[in-house]
Amino acid sequence: MVKNVFIGIDVGSVSINIIAIDNANTVLYSSYNRTEGQPVSSLKKALGDLMNSLDAGWRVQGIGTTGSGRQLAGLLVGADIIKNEITAHATATVTFHPDVRTIFEIGGQDSKILILRNQMVTDFSMNTICAAGTGSFLDHQSERLKIPIEQFGDLALSAKDTVRIAGRCTVFAESDMIAKQQYGFSKAEIIRGLCEALVRNYINNLGRGRELTPPFIFQGGVAANKGIKAAFEAEIGHEVIVPRYYNVMGAIGAAILAREYIANTGRTTAFRGYAALESSFKPTSFICNGCANVCEVVKVMMDDRVVAMWGDKCGRWSNSIVVA
Amino acid sequence: MKVTFPYMGPVLAYKKLLEAVGHEVIMPQKPTQGTFDLATKYSPEFLCFPFKCLMGTYIEALEAGAEAIVTTGGDDNCRAGFYAEVHRRILASLGYNVQFFVIESLFKHPRDFIGSIRDLKGKYSWWHALGTIHFCYDLIAAMDRIQERIRILRAHEKNKGDFTRAWRDIEELFDTCYDRQDVRETEKKAWKILHSVPVELWDPKQAMRIGIVGEIYVTMEGHANQEIEETLAAMGVEVVNSQYVSHWLKQRLQILPWRKSHMEKIIAKAKPYLKLDLGGHEQENIAHMIDYWEKGLDGVIHLMPFACMPELVTQSIIPRISKDLGMPIVSLALDEQRGTANIQTRLEAFLDLAMGKKIRRAGVPGLAAR
Numbered sequence: 001m002v003k004n005v006f007i008g009i010d011v012g013s014v015s016i017n018i019i020a021i022d023n024a025n026t027v028l029y030s031s032y033n034r035t036e037g038q039p040v041s042s043l044k045k046a047l048g049d050l051m052n053s054l055d056a057g058w059r060v061q062g063i064g065t066t067g068s069g070r071q072l073a074g075l076l077v078g079a080d081i082i083k084n085e086i087t088a089h090a091t092a093t094v095t096f097h098p099d100v101r102t103i104f105e106i107g108g109q110d111s112k113i114l115i116l117r118n119q120m121v122t123d124f125s126m127n128t129i130c131a132a133g134t135g136s137f138l139d140h141q142s143e144r145l146k147i148p149i150e151q152f153g154d155l156a157l158s159a160k161d162t163v164r165i166a167g168r169c170t171v172f173a174e175s176d177m178i179a180k181q182q183y184g185f186s187k188a189e190i191i192r193g194l195c196e197a198l199v200r201n202y203i204n205n206l207g208r209g210r211e212l213t214p215p216f217i218f219q220g221g222v223a224a225n226k227g228i229k230a231a232f233e234a235e236i237g238h239e240v241i242v243p244r245y246y247n248v249m250g251a252i253g254a255a256i257l258a259r260e261y262i263a264n265t266g267r268t269t270a271f272r273g274y275a276a277l278e279s280s281f282k283p284t285s286f287i288c289n290g291c292a293n294v295c296e297v298v299k300v301m302m303d304d305r306v307v308a309m310w311g312d313k314c315g316r317w318s319n320s321i322v323v324a
Numbered sequence: 325m326k327v328t329f330p331y332m333g334p335v336l337a338y339k340k341l342l343e344a345v346g347h348e349v350i351m352p353q354k355p356t357q358g359t360f361d362l363a364t365k366y367s368p369e370f371l372c373f374p375f376k377c378l379m380g381t382y383i384e385a386l387e388a389g390a391e392a393i394v395t396t397g398g399d400d401n402c403r404a405g406f407y408a409e410v411h412r413r414i415l416a417s418l419g420y421n422v423q424f425f426v427i428e429s430l431f432k433h434p435r436d437f438i439g440s441i442r443d444l445k446g447k448y449s450w451w452h453a454l455g456t457i458h459f460c461y462d463l464i465a466a467m468d469r470i471q472e473r474i475r476i477l478r479a480h481e482k483n484k485g486d487f488t489r490a491w492r493d494i495e496e497l498f499d500t501c502y503d504r505q506d507v508r509e510t511e512k513k514a515w516k517i518l519h520s521v522p523v524e525l526w527d528p529k530q531a532m533r534i535g536i537v538g539e540i541y542v543t544m545e546g547h548a549n550q551e552i553e554e555t556l557a558a559m560g561v562e563v564v565n566s567q568y569v570s571h572w573l574k575q576r577l578q579i580l581p582w583r584k585s586h587m588e589k590i591i592a593k594a595k596p597y598l599k600l601d602l603g604g605h606e607q608e609n610i611a612h613m614i615d616y617w618e619k620g621l622d623g624v625i626h627l628m629p630f631a632c633m634p635e636l637v638t639q640s641i642i643p644r645i646s647k648d649l650g651m652p653i654v655s656l657a658l659d660e661q662r663g664t665a666n667i668q669t670r671l672e673a674f675l676d677l678a679m680g681k682k683i684r685r686a687g688v689p690g691l692a693a694r
Contacts, residue, residue: 068665084673086669123677124674
């Protein structure tokens with residue numbers, strides 16, 4: 001039986017998430033892979049896994065990319081739509097939880113609060129300047145404490161007591177943690193303290209002046225951490241829902257947006273299929289001396305063909321590409 | 325004397341002004357990466373971004389031969405009032421012996437103001453100096469009018485960068501003006517150039533129009549705000565900027581008591597949110613936000629240097645304004661960091677949000693399909 005599927009790809013700082021959905025938003029395939037610093041090869045591998053597991057009767061009708069690596073990923077796969085992660089996350093969440101009013105999203109290198117009313121984003125904020133309280137910092141601490149990140153949450157919940165950790169800045173948080181270790185607090189107590197510090201910092205920083213009303217949805221890779229979820233519930237005094245596909249919501253949003261785009265425009269998908277797996281990418285950069293701006297221009301070559309020029313302010317280079 | 329000044333707003337007019345009273349002008353260069361490198365090296369880490377930009381600009385101009393710097397003062401709570409003195413000390417410690425002409429407010433410190441004008445004009449008559457100021461005001465006002473229009477049209481240009489190039493040509497034309505008659509004629513030519521740039525046809529009802537408010541330097545200068553206006557234009561967004569030197573001058577130099585500037589008319593809108601003047605443009609910015617919403621703009625982007633005191637106050641009032649009016653407002657803090665990914669994401673998400681609001685507010689059909 002022929003079935004239409006839509007693919008969504010979220011290329012973040014820490015992970016690459018790929019999902020496939022059908023017309024009814026049923027998630028047919030979902031994968032969460034760490035990038036390990038090599039987004040392009042990780043993406044190709046993850047995409048290869050997806051293609052191999054698609055049933056023979058499934059037809060890819062649309063594909064969307066999101067996340068901080070959305071532009072490059074979009075070029076590689078031939079995306080129909082390239083969307084920022086804030087819109088993508090909101091799209092996915094309202095699909096599964098239409099009554100949502102507040103979304104907490106914590107990913108690898110950024111964290112966001114989204115405020116929604118009547119299924120529309122009415123306000124959002126994103127961490128500025130500092131990455132305190134994001135997944136990368138938790139990763140770093142799990143490595144330092146020699147506790148796998150998957151066990152972080154359970155360990156935090158097992159603590160009977162908590163310690164207060166300064167969560168404003170990761171550097172200070174770490175020295176505070178070390179000091180508390182040296183006082184003799186257990187790892188479990190320190191991790192619980194850390195979870196609470198991160199949530200406190202998050203609400204302080206992003207919630208500033210905003211009215212946070214339930215239902216609350218908590219998503220992003222960090223939502224796997226039960227300790228953080230518990231800390232959120234303690235901080236705001238209300239139940240926090242972690243959706244089933246919490247760690248691939250961005251990708252689901254991208255797939256939904258791709259489907260809407262195809263439906264609205266009546267176009268056929270630009271998906272490159274297996275060709276995407278064989279392409280090689282080579283970015284180079286140079287300094288343009290055309291004017292006083294002295295832009296750093298990034299030139300991306302795909303299979304010996306220039307596919308993108310980014311970074312120039314005047315369009316001198318980016319306009320020279322006929323097919324973007 | 326070889327003089328220079330900060331790179332901000334209509335630098336051409338400052339040059340005209342100083343040349344008319346017999347100074348040789350070393351034109352400040354538009355800051356580049358090299359300027360920021362110099363700036364961060366020689367500025368205290370926690371000082372605001374505009375201070376650093378000026379620091380770098382000054383060093384470059386002094387290297388090019390400048391002997392004196394003309395800049396503005398201030399005595400409000402904003403740190404800008406201390407800029408000149410701190411710059412002077414840092415430059416002295418680097419071995420540059422440079423004279424500063426600091427122009428203070430005409431109404432708060434009339435003696436200082438007149439004193440610094442007297443020093444600058446030298447042997448030229450007061451009549452000549454006043455005439456030159458009048459001519460420069462006309463020049464700035466004419467250039468501001470053109471720029472205001474470019475900010476709308478640029479969203480619809482057929483070839484990316486056309487209006488930026490046209491603006492460069494127009495600036496060169498204005499550079500040949502020497503009296504008010506020249507300005508009038510050049511402005512006519514400038515409008516002709518502007519109308520000859522090819523644009524896509526657009527439906528004014530569907531076009532997104534976003535206001536930009538914030539601290540004056542980062543709001544005015546593309547190099548300090550990652551060229552936000554051009555980024556927005558590339559996404560098809562018309563821009564209304566709140567900061568123009570001519571508006572500022574009109575407000576400050578308005579001596580006829582029965583005539584009111586635009587700002588005096590709208591400033592009352594800010595009072596329910598902020599009663600005090602904190603020394604920056606915070607009340608003006610709040611008034612602009614409300615005024616823009618009433619005029620039908622689709623949202624506001626608020627720009628501030630990281631850790632700017634007056635604008636931090638605005639930033640913390642924004643959620644209330646946004647809630648009261650239902651208006652999309654986003655606040656961006658800027659510093660010497662040049663990565664664009666973060667700002668790009670915020671802008672895209674903000675425009676999605678504003679578009680959703682626009683559809684509901686105006687009920688414009690056909691927008692949803694885009």
